[in-house]
Each structure stands twice: as structure tokens, then as C-alpha cells.
Amino acid sequence: MNATALFLVTHGSSDRRSWLALQNLVTMARSRKNKYGDDYDNRYISGGCLEGQELNLSQQLEQFATEVIPDGVSEIVILPLFLLEGVHVSEDIPEQVAIAESKLTDKFAEKFPEQFSDRSSDRSIFRLMAHVGTDKQIPSLLLQHFEKYSDESGLEKQGRILMAHGSRRFGANQVVEELATQSQAIAAYWGVEPKIETQIENLLAQGFHKINVLPYFLTEGGITEAIANKLKPYRDHIQIQQLPVPLSNEQIVDLALKII
Numbered sequence: 001m002n003a004t005a006l007f008l009v010t011h012g013s014s015d016r017r018s019w020l021a022l023q024n025l026v027t028m029a030r031s032r033k034n035k036y037g038d039d040y041d042n043r044y045i046s047g048g049c050l051e052g053q054e055l056n057l058s059q060q061l062e063q064f065a066t067e068v069i070p071d072g073v074s075e076i077v078i079l080p081l082f083l084l085e086g087v088h089v090s091e092d093i094p095e096q097v098a099i100a101e102s103k104l105t106d107k108f109a110e111k112f113p114e115q116f117s118d119r120s121s122d123r124s125i126f127r128l129m130a131h132v133g134t135d136k137q138i139p140s141l142l143l144q145h146f147e148k149y150s151d152e153s154g155l156e157k158q159g160r161i162l163m164a165h166g167s168r169r170f171g172a173n174q175v176v177e178e179l180a181t182q183s184q185a186i187a188a189y190w191g192v193e194p195k196i197e198t199q200i201e202n203l204l205a206q207g208f209h210k211i212n213v214l215p216y217f218l219t220e221g222g223i224t225e226a227i228a229n230k231l232k233p234y235r236d237h238i239q240i241q242q243l244p245v246p247l248s249n250e251q252i253v254d255l256a257l258k259i260i
Contacts, residue, residue: 002072002074002075003040003041003044003068003071003072003073003074004040004044004073004074004075004076004077005040005044005045005046005064005068005073005075005076005077006029006033006040006044006045006046006076006077006079006260007046007047007048007061007064007076007077007078007079008022008025008026008029008045008046008047008048008079008081008256009047009048009049009050009057009078009079009080009081009082009093010022010025010047010048010049010050010081010082010218011049011050011051011082011088011218012048012049012050012051012052012053013049013051013052013221013222014052015052015221015222017219017220017221018049018052018219018221019049019052019053021218021219021221022047022048022049023047024249025047025081025249025252025253026045026046026047028249028250028252028253029045029253029256029257030042030045032250032253032254032257033045033257043067043068043071044068044071044073046064048060048061048064050088050092050093050096056096057092057093057096057097057100058096058097058099058100058103059100061076061078061096061097061100061126062100062103062104064076065100065104065108065125065126066104069108069125074125075124075125075126075127076125076126076127077126077127077129077260078093078097078126078127078128078129079129079132079256079257079259079260080093080128080129080130080131080132081131081132081218081252081256082131082132082133082218083131083132083133083138083164083216083217083218084131084133084164084165084167084172084175084176084216085131085133085134085172085175086165086167086169086172087167087169089131093128094128097126097128100125100126101124101125101126104125105124105125108125129256129259129260130259132252132255132256132259133175134259135255135258135259137255138179138255139179139182139183141246141247141251142162142179142182142183142214142216142246143182143183143184145214145243145246146160146183146184146185146212146214146243149212149241149243150212151210156209156210157206157207157208157209157210158208158210158211158212159185159186159203159206159208159210159211159212160180160183160184160185160186160211160212160214161180161185161186161187161188161196161199161200161203161211161212161213161214162176162179162180162183162185162186162187162188162214162216163187163188163189163190163196163213163214163215163216163227164176164187164188164189164190164216164217165189165190165191165217165223166189166190166191166192167191167192168191168192173187173189173192176189176216179216183214185214186199186202186203187199188213190223190226190227196213196227196230196231197230200234200240204238208238209238209239210238210239210240211234211238211239211240211241212240212241212243213227213231213240213241213242213243214243214246215227215242215243215245216245216246217245218245218247218252219245220244220245224242224245227242228242
């Protein structure tokens with residue numbers, strides 16, 4: 001048998017909620033595994049975190065491979081559940097995958113020759129897919145999310161802010177700027193300028209007194225809580241609302257499975 005396994009990867013953190021969020025996504029993937037035509041056994045769907053765990057990602061991948069390859073799995077598809085291509089997506093995850101690959105290739109070729117002996121030199125145990133943020137549906141999903149919470153009852157202008165983590169790498173925030181424009185919003189960042197306070201003041205100067213802030217993060221957590229605290233001082237003189245993160249677990253998993 002030459003089966004395929006799935007391994008979801010999230011950022012992770014020391015906050016236990018990040019691990020629980022991953023487990024919820026794994027459960028969702030198991031419940032929707034047949035939607036795109038592949039019949040994955042539940043045992044062959046798991047996940048890991050880049051940060052916040054006792055084992056690093058390469059060790060988590062090795063552990064999962066050691067569990068499923070004896071059952072006939074010949075390929076593990078890795079799905080990075082990241083919205084933006086920062087250092088983690090472009091460098092850290094590929095590096096961890098390469099480490100796991102190098103440690104396992106010879107070991108499994110020797111132990112399971114039927115699955116790996118005919119493997120060409122460019123064929124790998126792990127197949128790393130694009131991150132979910134590359135899906136062409138993302139702009140329309142963000143716009144729909146903003147519009148879901150828009151107040152159309154009044155005549156007063158309503159401002160929109162798309163809030164992402166942000167990167168100091170040259171050009172790295174351009175995709176956020178484009179998504180904001182497509183959502184009829186302006187961009188703000190947690191880690192770099194323009195930060196949320198700057199963009200709120202910019203909207204106030206333009207005459208906006210109703211503002212919706214959409215955190216562009218995969219799940220709720222420490223940063224979304226910190227954003228809420230940043231908005232508190234403004235609530236006594238303007239109507240400002242922090243929206244839920246834009247994607248449900250079902251949407252995240254469906255976007256990931258479409259990429260395979």
C-alpha cells in the first residue's frame with residue numbers, strides 16, 4: 001500500500017491555546033478529509049507547531065513519520081497553516097522539513113524497501129505545500145467578513161483597518177497592503193509602523209468615527225487580546241469594534257486541502 005498522510009503546521013506558542021487550536025484544526029481535517037476526493041485514514045492526519053513545543057518541528061515530523069510509515073504510508077504532505085509568507089514559511093519550515101528528511105530517508109529505505117526502493121533521487125518522504133494565505137479566495141473572504149459587520153443603517157462613514165503582525169523585511173508587508181486595499185481598508189501592523197494607534201488617528205483625521213478592526217491572524221490568542229487592549233482607550237469617544245479573526249476552522253482546513 002502506498003498511502004499519503006497529512007501533517008498540518010501552525011506557528012505555535014507557549015500559550016496552551018495555540019496547541020488546542022491546532023488539535024481543533026486536525027479534528028476538522030479528519031471530518032472533511034473526503035471532500036476533495038482522497039480517502040485519508042484518520043491515523044494519517046496529524047499536526048505540529050513550529051514553536052512552543054518540547055520537540056522542534058523536525059522531531060515532530062520524524063515522530064509522525066515513524067508512526068505512519070510502517071502502516072504503508074509512502075508520502076507525508078505538509079500543509080503550513082500560515083496566512084502570510086514571512087521567515088517562518090520561507091525559511092524555518094523548509095529547514096525543519098529538510099532536517100527530518102535527511103534523518104529518515106536512509107532509515108526507511110532500508111527498513112521498508114517496497115515503499116522506498118524505487119524512489120527516484122528527487123522524490124522525498126515529505127511534500128511541502130504552499131501556505132494557505134496564497135489561496136485566491138482570501139481577498140473576497142476578507143471583504144465578505146468586513147461587510148458582514150458593516151453598519152449600513154446610518155449615514156456616518158465607517159472606517160476599516162486590516163491588522164497583521166508585520167515584518168521588517170523589505171517588501172514583506174506588500175501583500176497585506178494589497179489585501180487591505182481590496183477590502184476597502186487600510187493596513188496596520190503589530191510589530192512595525194504604521195501601528196494601530198497611527199491608523200486610528202489617520203481615520204479620525206479623515207472624519208471617521210466608526211471603525212472596524214479585523215485582526216489578520218489564523219486564530220484568536222495573545223495578540224488578538226493585546227489588540228483589544230489597544231482599542232480600549234478609544235471607546236469612550238468613537239465607535240470602534242474588533243472583529244473576530246476572518247476564517248473559521250472549516251474554511252482554514254478547506255483552503256489547505258484545496259492546495260494539495
